[in-house]
Amino acid sequence: MSQLLLDVNGLTMRFGGLVAVNGVNLKVKNRQIVSVIGPNGAGKTTVFNCLSGFYIPTEGSVMLKSEQIAGLKDYQISRKGLVRTFQHVRLFQKMTVIENMLVAQHRHLNTNLFSGLLKTPNYRRLEKDAMEHAAHWLKEVGLLEYANREAGNLAYGQQRRLEIARCMVTQPELLMLDEPAAGLNPNETKELDELIIKLRDEHEISILLIEHDMSLVMGISDHIYVIAQGTPLANGTAEQIKGNPDVIKAYLGEE
Amino acid sequence: MNSSKLYNAFFAAGISLILACLMIGVKLDTDSTVLTVKGATTEQWMWILTGISVVFLSQLFSTQIDALFGAIPKPNIQKILPEERKMAALKPWLIAAVIVVMLIWPFMVSRGTVDLATLTLIYIMLGLGLNIVVGLAGLLDLGFVAFYAVGAYTYALLSQYFGMSFWACLPISAALAASFGFLLGFPVLRLRGDYLAIVTLGFGEIIRILLNNWTSLTGGPNGISGIAKPTLFGLEFNRKAKEEGASTFHEYFGMDYSSSYKVIFLYLVAVLLVICVIYLINRLMRMPIGRAWEALREDEIACRSLGLNRTIIKLSAFTIGASTAGFAGCFFAARQGFISPESFVFIESAIILAIVVLGGMGSQMGIIFAAIIMTILPELAREFSEYRMLLFGLLMVVMMRWRPQGLIPMKRPNLELKQQ
């Protein structure tokens, strides 16, 4: 049986008078792919920002493994195993691919100034482990041969994959992907599809996904939440969502 | 001809005309007791007109001029240097050769030259320190000179009041400058870009004004004089030992007294300090903290999402940069023997920043070259010393057009991966 990893209740985010997110509930179990869909401006990214600590939610509780994380700082949340990507790729452009991977492992490294200056055995060992770990994940996403390239010079699809690999080296339990397929060609989308499934099945993590590509969402999601104008509209399996008249209306507009 | 070009050209020429008229065209003069306004001489007007036509033409033909700049071959470092692998083998020899030359060279040139080299080495230290803050961590600090002042005054005061030696004060100066960096950084590093620049600028001025007005401690505008020079294991470089029973360098080694020993010794101390600083910063850049600095410069939001605590990382950059300045300041006080708030004005911060930008943000080699250029150029152009700032400005404009990434852009380390 699978356990509850993330439990969000009554999440609300107001910007002045604007209610961007209104009473959203989400549940993610271990080893599940859960999607959040909704029309443009529905508040999906805002939900992610609340969960990852970039915004402090106005109301509601966010429980990660039965621990309240709403109100924690962004870096504290990511250290608890909840890591995200961004709608627009955010790499360290001028740094190499491998350096991007090493920065992500910052807190697993020995950051003591003196052990670094003296290159103590412990420092060397951790540095070596980090390199191997980085190489492992670069291989998983097919970027090993580009390890010493500047990240900004990679093709768009490669940058997207690097962003996922960079999250994975932090050893998360819940990976949140904000429109990972945006701007990818059908081939790359298929590879992404396979990668996400592999992350769940082989690496045993859960994935919370925002995506507009319906065939991708319907194909891989264990559970789907629909949000429209900040308010939860429906949730269920792909079959249930496909047949839901409210959802169809929200996407196609009223009339 | 493009009409917007013409408009630009007229606009720029107009601005130059107004500025030139105000600054050179009219002059206030005292005629016994009365102030009179005097016009410029015909010759000066000729110069002003020439200058304005240069501005006009350069704006009008800016595309052609840019093309010209583009045509100037850029030194391709990758091509000049031998291959990566050969380079790795050569590197220790190269470094050794440079150090040997640095050590032998001062014995063959004049005192003045050695003294200038020492000054250059101080600027190299300052440039390397500011490079951590601006070049790597991307925090624009316009008050860097404050930490330099803290270092210098730390040594000057400790030496004056407690008679402490240079070598003992060196770490104390660095530590005190670092704690000033920490104290300033703590509230200020939440600010972004421009705001940070303004606050640091203010901090620089506060320190200078404080030193200027705290007369009872710092001597105010009169400064502190008679600061002891560094000693070689207790041997002084004066003609006579200051303390009873202490011996001087030339007496100990049975040589005749020569004042150039002192100059050369100071130079050698500076070389030693610079080598230490380069080594330490080089290590830092390859350590997790160095990578985190750069990552923060590249994308702060991504850093936060990966579990990096930006406050601590920024603070460490600020503190380590400040400690380097303190280090340099301590040596500066020892070399000069006299310091006053005059030495720590804003223009010093600007020069150090210019060194970092000219050299290529983040690149150590670039900064060393830029520091050499920025200290030697004004010496070569002594006759133009009044126009020093003008020359700096011109140099900056030309550099930004020709090579915006700096003299030697930073090279990324190539990390060997075991292919799995």
Ligand SMILES: Nc1ncnc2c1ncn2[C@@H]1O[C@H](COP(=O)(O)OP(=O)(O)OP(=O)(O)O)[C@@H](O)[C@H]1O
């Ligand atoms: N920081 C903010 N301040 C004010 N309003 C905001 C802020 N962030 C988001 N919003 C508003 O919240 C609403 C939801 O935005 P959000 O980016 O979450 O939508 P989305 O579902 O991710 O849309 P898309 O599919 O286009 O990415 C929008 O109306 C947006 O203008």
Ligand SMILES: [Mg+2]
């Ligand atoms: Mg969005």
